[in-house]
Amino acid sequence: MSAMNGKPFTVFVEGNIGSGKTTFLEHFRQFEDITLLTEPVEAWRNLQGWNLLDLMYKDPAKWAMAFQSYVSLTMLDMHRRPTPTPVKLMERSLFSARYCFVENMMRSGTLHPAEFAVLDEWFRFIHHQIPIEADLIVYLKTTPSIVHERIKKRARSEEQCVPLSYIEDLHRLHEDWLINRTLGECPAPVLMLDADLDLSQITEEYKKSEHQILRKAVDVVMRSPNKLSPKKPISSSPIKIVPQLRL
């Protein structure tokens, strides 16, 4: 199934560490005609045998520049990845790397001002020379203390020493970027979801976003009904499938 006009309906899924971005993408695995691109964390944990994520957390002053440079490369690769489907969901973006993580490293003094200037120039160049657009941003809004507990429970070795204050700083930057609009550029309309809800309630919250996300795929269904169906068939009738998508 090719994307319409060669450009998929692109969604950036944004939110603090542990807010449920990967879990959100997994919710959409039930549908066909969607490309899901999770954050390349494993690439950051193993670049030719080097765990850049661990090095960055252990000695940010020394490794922040190298880590952010590689984050930029891997995220640009995701932005530019050919997408054969009408809908593409990406976990994070070059925008959150710049306006949340790099901004925080500059403000906290982790990045030298000259290092920040280099990363900022790279972001400006990429943003103005290469299309890295989005049609929608889904913002998984969370409370720092809640995601800090989730991070501890997830127990990713590199993150065990991440303090609550770091999560609070990232929260404020996400809010300023996506909600208050006092930081940087917001490249698409924002759909905010309450990602504090626990796993027993979060599916209903995720469903609030299905219509806006799947509407391009719905268009495809209306033109070729046999094309889109959940991997677990809801019904043999495309009509019953389409209302399921019209939430």
Ligand SMILES: Nc1ncnc2c1ncn2[C@@H]1O[C@H](COP(=O)(O)OP(=O)(O)O)[C@@H](O)[C@H]1O
């Ligand atoms: N709504 C939720 N309630 C409770 N735990 C959650 C929820 N969403 C995700 N988790 C758990 O929290 C951790 C982080 O979720 P994940 O999807 O990896 O977040 P992210 O990709 O934003 O870092 C995982 O252990 C996951 O199982």
Ligand SMILES: Nc1nc2c(ncn2[C@H]2C[C@H](O)[C@@H](COP(=O)(O)O)O2)c(=O)[nH]1
């Ligand atoms: N310093 C940066 N760290 C980043 C960036 N993008 C992600 N990360 C870190 C945060 C987590 O420890 C891990 C994965 O993020 P999740 O939110 O998916 O858990 O990678 C960045 O640009 N800079």
